[in-house]
Each structure stands twice: as C-alpha cells, then as structure tokens.
Amino acid sequence: MASTGTEAATSSTTAKRKPVFVKVEQLKPGTTGHTLTVKVVDSNPVAPVARKPRQGSSMGRPSQPNRIAECLIGDETGCILFTARNDQVDVMKPGETVIIRNSRIDMFKGTMRLGVDKWGRIEATEPASFTVKEDNNLSLVEYELINVTDQ
DSSP: OHHHHHHHHHHHHHSOOOOOBOOGGGOOTTOEEEEEEEEEEEEEEEOOOOOOOOTTOOSSOOOSOSOEEEEEEEETTEEEEEEEETHHHHHOOTTOEEEEEEEEEEEETTEEEEEOOTTOEEEEOSOOSOOOOTTOBGGGOBOOOOOOOOO
C-alpha cells in the first residue's frame, strides 16, 4: 500500500496546473503568477538610464536591458501599466491582443506595474471583443508601505 501513495505523489507533482485567468481589477501589490488576456492601448519607449559601471563588475554580463517600453494594457475591468523589456517591446504594439502568462506586480514609486521575467511569457492571440476600461487605471493608485510592529 505504501507504493500507491508514492506513485500518486509523483504523478501529481509532474502534472502541470491549468492557468487561472484573472481580470486586471483583481491585481494586488506584491502578487505573482498572474495570467491575463489584455489589449495593448498604448506603448511608449523609455529612454535607458545611463549608469556608470561599478568597479570590478565587468564580468561579461549585460548591465541593463537594451529597450524598455511602458505599455498601457487592459481589459473590460480596468487597465495597468506594463513594463516591456527587449523582445517584449516588439509584441506589445497598440491594438494587439496578448496573453500574458506568469506575470507579477512590481511597485514603482508607490504604484503598481505589471511585468514578466524569464519565467513568464507574452504571446499574441486573436483580437478580443472587449473594450478596455481606461477610467479604472490601477497604476494611478498610489500605495504607501507601512511597517507594522508587534507591541
């Protein structure tokens, strides 16, 4: 009987989870693993910030992403700014409908931004029928970090 439990545990760890699609209005600060279908409303390239290389840090690694664009994306529940990097910039064109997989919420100057790292994916999909609700921009809401201490 012990082997049955082991086989069941092994098969459950190798099975992939089905993605749970969320709506933009459900996004909260500090959360990860979001999968959304959104439309790109706008895309604005951001000028890269020139930083001085640190002494002794030239170990052959690229220091900064080459291209960054701030993209306003959304669905019928709201919109949020998405930070597209490098090849992601090419996919995030205004008017495109994309599926964003395994995204995360980053905080930038107290506001939420959606982003995708090496574990996530962005893929173009067929045009969606919804209209983006631009008057509910989650990136315009400012959050303040409050440290709670036990008394």
